[in-house]
Amino acid sequence: MRIVLLGTGGYHPNDRRHTACLMLPESGIIFDAGTSFFRVPQYMQTRDLQIFLTHAHLDHIVGLSFFLVPMLTGQVDSVKVYGEASKLDAIQAHLFSEEIFPLLPDYEFITLPEQVSVPEQGTLRHINLEHPGGSVGYRIDWPGHSLAYVTDTSHPEQHLEFVKGVDLLIHECYFPDEQAEWADKTGHSHTTPVAELARDAGVGKLVLTHIDPQQTGDDPVGIEVAQKLFPNTILGEDLMEIEF
Numbered sequence: 001m002r003i004v005l006l007g008t009g010g011y012h013p014n015d016r017r018h019t020a021c022l023m024l025p026e027s028g029i030i031f032d033a034g035t036s037f038f039r040v041p042q043y044m045q046t047r048d049l050q051i052f053l054t055h056a057h058l059d060h061i062v063g064l065s066f067f068l069v070p071m072l073t074g075q076v077d078s079v080k081v082y083g084e085a086s087k088l089d090a091i092q093a094h095l096f097s098e099e100i101f102p103l104l105p106d107y108e109f110i111t112l113p114e115q116v117s118v119p120e121q122g123t124l125r126h127i128n129l130e131h132p133g134g135s136v137g138y139r140i141d142w143p144g145h146s147l148a149y150v151t152d153t154s155h156p157e158q159h160l161e162f163v164k165g166v167d168l169l170i171h172e173c174y175f176p177d178e179q180a181e182w183a184d185k186t187g188h189s190h191t192t193p194v195a196e197l198a199r200d201a202g203v204g205k206l207v208l209t210h211i212d213p214q215q216t217g218d219d220p221v222g223i224e225v226a227q228k229l230f231p232n233t234i235l236g237e238d239l240m241e242i243e244f
C-alpha cells in the first residue's frame with residue numbers, strides 16, 4: 001500500500017507545507033481536504049473517491065472548494081465526503097454559502113457510520129478526539145496492513161488502544177516539547193507524548209505531520225527527541241510517499 005502526504009502543515013500554508021490532505025491513490029481514499037487538496041487530480045487513479053474529514057476547521061476543508069473542475073470535466077464518477085453530521089452541515093451552510101463559494105460541487109455528504117468499507121477489503125473506524133470543537137481520528141485495517149491518521153488533538157495517550165499495533169501511524173505534532181504549554185492551550189500535540197504513544201502502542205512506523213507553519217526549518221519538532229523514544233519516526237514532508 002502507498003500513501004502520499006499531499007500536505008503536512010497545520011493552520012495555514014507556508015512556502016514548505018500546504019495544509020492537511022493525505023491520499024491513497026490506488027484506493028481512492030483521501031483524508032482531509034486542506035489547501036493541498038489542489039494536488040489530488042494529478043494523483044487520481046480511480047473514478048470514485050472517498051474523503052474522510054477529521055473535522056471542519058478551515059485548514060482541513062477549504063480544499064473542498066477546489067474540486068469543481070475535475071467534477072465538471074467528468075474526471076470522477078462519485079465523491080463521497082464523510083464526517084460528523086455537525087461538521088458536514090457547517091461545511092454546506094458556510095463554506096458553500098452563496099456569498100463564499102456559490103457552486104456546491106456534486107459531493108455526496110455522508111454522516112460517519114461506525115464502520116465504513118473501503119477498497120481492498122479494508123474497514124475504517126473512527127474515534128472522537130479532544131480538540132476545540134471536536135475532531136475524529138481514523139484507522140483502517142486491511143488484511144495484512146493497517147494505518148491510523150490522528151490529527152488535531154492534545155492528548156495522544158487517550159487513543160492508545162485505538163492505534164494499537166498499526167503498521168503506520170500518521171500523527172500530528174504541531175509543537176516541539178519547548179512549547180508544550182501552547183499545545184495544551186490550542187488543542188494540539190507536542191513531540192514527547194506522540195513518540196511515547198507510538199512506542200506504547202507498538203506501531204510499525206510513526207510519521208509526524210500537521211506542523212506549526214511558523215516553523216519552516218528542517219527540524220521543527222525536535223526529531224531526535226522523538227527518535228530516542230521511538231526510533232522508527234520520521235518527519236512528514238509534502239509529497240512524501242510511504243509504502244506500508
Ligand SMILES: [Zn+2]
Nearest residue numbers: 010011059152
Ligand atoms: Zn488543523
Ligand SMILES: [Zn+2]
Nearest residue numbers: 055057131152
Ligand atoms: Zn483543528
